[in-house]
Amino acid sequence: MSIKINQEFKYQGNDWWKWWIWVDGSDDELDQIDRVTYYLHPTFPDPVRTITDRKTMFRLETAGWGVFRIRAKAVKKNGEEIQLSHNLVLEYPDGRRTTA
Template sequence: MIYAKEFTIGQSSQRDKKSKDYFEWSIWIENGELDVSEIDYVEYLLHRTFKNRLRKVTDVSTGFKLNSKGWGEFRIEISIIKKNRETIQMAHWLVLRDSYRSAEGENDIPKVNPKKIYISHADVDTRTAQRLEFILTDLGMEVISANDLESEGSLQENIVSSINASDAIITINSGTENEWQNAEINIAKELSKTIIPMDSIIDSDINKADSNISSRLNLDESYGKTLKALGNQINKLKF
């Protein structure tokens, strides 16, 4: 997740009394090195399944608190706009537990330096690639694969351009030989890009990560554990 020394993120959650599968939750801003009185407003970008997912809060008396409810954990993107028009970007992993209250520091999802990752995979591994993209996105990475390439220009030109713009390439190999994937790996080698086999950084079944909103609730923390483990592994790599 992404935090900043200027301000601290606070968050709480409570199981909804009307529905055991739902949680009421709140997120707000607390003083850090700066006082919240220096903030003009705060924007919270929620998961894409929310209607009106961009929420603007202007009430400084509550610490710019946003109240909502839902059934899954996800990454919240936060834009703090100060009165001097300076913008501070932060991000927080929403934790859903009964009677939960925390501030920054208790959220144990590791901070990962944002990188641009190219995912190389065969058609048979498309589902796995999508799950990996969800997890990497939750960690704050920018992800691209051949499926995202623009139609203009030749496919090979677009692949070369995309790999060249990436910081590293993660390869998914289920044992099926694929001419295009071999070509992508060779291009990455020629461009001196870091090549990371997926199996070397994640050992869980990521196909259980149904989307980049955790559907596990508090009874099954496998998604959060997968996120934490992958973040720690990525932080060990040099690229």
């Protein structure tokens, strides 16, 4: 499988971003996935979140002020687990990245 985590973000002001992540892959690959569990930074409320909505490509929406490595586990319908990770990127409107 060649699935991966993708992301987008929107700067809200005052060092705060809305951001969302999803699992990217071919339709055939995504159709094999039952659920995705995302492991966020431990400072998040409910840092372990499971998404089952295939229509949104297992999209998770949240907000925050800093960057970190997101880990995820995709569980296929046959029970096979796929470990994923993604370094969250957040940028200011001028293109500078936050390092916090």
